[in-house]
Amino acid sequence: MKIIMLGAPGAGKGTQAKFISAKYKIPQISTGDIFRANIKNKTELGKKAKSYIDKGLLVPDELTLDLVTDRLGREDCTDGYILDGFPRTMKQADALTWALQKQGTSIDFAIDIEVPDEDIIARMSGRRVCPKCGATFHVEYNPPKQEGICDVCGEKLIIREDDKAETVKKRLNVYHESTQPLIDYYKKADCLHTFDGTESIEDVFAKISAVLDAAE
Numbered sequence: 074m075k076i077i078m079l080g081a082p083g084a085g086k087g088t089q090a091k092f093i094s095a096k097y098k099i100p101q102i103s104t105g106d107i108f109r110a111n112i113k114n115k116t117e118l119g120k121k122a123k124s125y126i127d128k129g130l131l132v133p134d135e136l137t138l139d140l141v142t143d144r145l146g147r148e149d150c151t152d153g154y155i156l157d158g159f160p161r162t163m164k165q166a167d168a169l170t171w172a173l174q175k176q177g178t179s180i181d182f183a184i185d186i187e188v189p190d191e192d193i194i195a196r197m198s199g200r201r202v203c204p205k206c207g208a209t210f211h212v213e214y215n216p217p218k219q220e221g222i223c224d225v226c227g228e229k230l231i232i233r234e235d236d237k238a239e240t241v242k243k244r245l246n247v248y249h250e251s252t253q254p255l256i257d258y259y260k261k262a263d264c265l266h267t268f269d270g271t272e273s274i275e276d277v278f279a280k281i282s283a284v285l286d287a288a289e
């Protein structure tokens with residue numbers, strides 16, 4: 074099962090991708106997480122990516138495509154995967170389609186989670202992440218048991234640089250301009266499934282599961 078997640082930053086792609094990955098036993102490949110790991114480890118890729126990410130811009134396609142191609146070639150991807158945060162541009166979508174076509178296959182599901190911009194801004198300003206293990210929380214919707222502390226590993230939670238208000242607005246503009254056209258792209262490919270991301274995390278996951286289960 075090969076799945077991609079679409080939707081604005083903060084729509085809940087990562088959260089749903091984690092659930093899908095656990096239930097259907099396929100790896101979750103988050104380009105954002107891979108970039109953040111590279112930034113943390115101060116790799117060459119990390120240094121290049123950071124300058125774009127901190128400004129709310131997309132990392133250039135050349136850097137992103139190499140990274141994804143390399144990751145999809147690993148053994149754990151043979152039975153499928155869930156791409157969380159990729160593709161984000163038409164060029165990336167085309168590259169993915171061609172790469173899969175060469176293997177005689179295609180994306181099975183494009184899951185689009187829709188949330189209005191106002192809700193996204195409210196959500197992201199309350200988002201907190203663990204710099205150590207990557208767990209995410211929200212001060213209002215998904216608070217940690219102890220304020221400011223990660224439930225999983227006990228580390229102090231932080232606000233991601235790119236979750237700050239001005240950067241969020243920039244990211245939403247970039248989303249509407251570069252990524253939203255992919256909704257139409259995958260609609261034409263006949264694999265688009267749209268979900269209302271303002272519903273509870275559990276309800277959205279139940280609806281996604283129903284679609285995926287029906288195809289199994």
Ligand code: AMP
Pocket residue numbers: 082083104105106108125126129130131132133134137157158159160161162165235244
């Ligand atoms: P995310 O955690 O998915 O919101 O990603 C965080 C940031 O990483 C984005 O705002 C982009 O700057 C960068 N990024 C992640 N995925 C991609 C991608 N497919 N193409 C370009 N930039 C990306």
